[in-house]
Amino acid sequence: xxxxxxxxxxxxxxxxxxxxxxxxxxxxxxxxxxxxxxxxxxxxxxxxxxxxxxxxxxxxxxxxxxxxxxxxxxxxxxxxxxxxxxxxxxxxxxxxxxxxxxxxxxxxxxxxxxxxxxxxxxxxxxxxxxxxxxxxxxxxxxxxxxxxxxxxxxxxxxxxxxxxxxxxxxxxxxxxxxxxxxxxxxxxxxxxxxxxxxxxxxxxxxxxxxxxxxxxxxxxxxxxxxxxxxxxxxxxxxxxxxxxxxxxxxxxxxxxxxxxxxxxxxxx
Ligand SMILES: NC(=O)c1ccc[n+]([C@@H]2O[C@H](COP(=O)([O-])OP(=O)(O)OC[C@H]3O[C@@H](n4cnc5c(N)ncnc54)[C@H](O)[C@@H]3O)[C@@H](O)[C@H]2O)c1
Numbered sequence: 001x002x003x004x005x006x007x008x009x010x011x012x013x014x015x016x017x018x019x020x021x022x023x024x025x026x027x028x029x030x031x032x033x034x035x036x037x038x039x040x041x042x043x044x045x046x047x048x049x050x051x052x053x054x055x056x057x058x059x060x061x062x063x064x065x066x067x068x069x070x071x072x073x074x075x076x077x078x079x080x081x082x083x084x085x086x087x088x089x090x091x092x093x094x095x096x097x098x099x100x101x102x103x104x105x106x107x108x109x110x111x112x113x114x115x116x117x118x119x120x121x122x123x124x125x126x127x128x129x130x131x132x133x134x135x136x137x138x139x140x141x142x143x144x145x146x147x148x149x150x151x152x153x154x155x156x157x158x159x160x161x162x163x164x165x166x167x168x169x170x171x172x173x174x175x176x177x178x179x180x181x182x183x184x185x186x187x188x189x190x191x192x193x194x195x196x197x198x199x200x201x202x203x204x205x206x207x208x209x210x211x212x213x214x215x216x217x218x219x220x221x222x223x224x225x226x227x228x229x230x231x232x233x234x235x236x237x238x239x240x241x242x243x244x245x246x247x248x249x250x251x252x253x254x255x256x257x258x259x260x261x262x263x264x265x266x267x268x
Contacts, residue, residue: 010035013246073097093250141224178195189207218237219236
């Protein structure tokens with residue numbers, strides 16, 4: 001069996017962890033490419049075993065079986081439409097980019113036309129299988145709370161007149177819908193966007209963003225109540241040692257998704 005061909009968009013903390021694990025995998029193993037912008041500082045981090053790709057034509061020539069975006073919202077806009085247009089499946093981690101309805105519809109249209117597929121990663125969150133199962137419940141109430149230490153929101157706290165260093169009590173920075181949250185904090189709320197898309201959509205998913213000096217890491221709390229029952233989920237993620245803005249688990253979640261993508265046994 002020949003090696004599976006995977007193209008990574010970006011080569012930061014998450015893609016770096018993915019590449020290390022995939023390059024160590026055997027039988028059939030992986031051939032990797034990394035799509036990076038010309039002049040990107042990340043080019044220096046790419047190991048020799050990974051082909052550096054500079055544009056869509058080089059992605060096409062690399063002929064990946066799967067493309068994985070771990071590069072941010074701008075990269076979703078820059079590169080994902082082209083990859084879908086080539087008929088490729090693209091697993092994206094920067095799901096917050098999909099809060100823009102028109103852009104999301106364009107991606108879906110391109111995927112349909114070109115034969116590509118947009119695959120959405122669970123990323124830092126769990127429980128999306130349950131949320132998908134109750135998405136059509138008549139009495140569904142879905143709420144997501146992000147609870148992070150002050151360091152994660154220092155600029156926002158300062159804007160509200162709080163000193164992140166001396167904050168003693170939790171402060172709620174935002175309370176509203178997932179659509180408003182994703183538009184206000186596009187880089188921080190990939191998880192809220194994933195939940196909204198698994199569940200009843202951006203308008204019907206409630207979001208609270210809380211800054212808490214006592215938070216044990218980046219915490220995600222999800223409650224789903226419906227006529228089918230109740231789910232309460234609490235996750236406390238450790239930051240990535242390479243990029244404290246990202247949770248360490250995200251690369252592992254993407255690796256699990258890659259494994260599922262190629263596996264003859266799929267858990268849905
Ligand atoms: N779904 C989730 O739960 C979740 C959690 C954490 C992060 N993320 C997403 O993953 C992204 C990557 O996280 P990270 O910790 O690896 O970030 P990072 O800053 O360590 O790395 C980002 C990489 O992307 C590259 N890049 C940036 N813009 C690009 C573009 N337009 N085209 C190609 N490459 C580009 C950078 O050069 C760098 O190599 C985040 O921006 C975030 O959107 C999702």
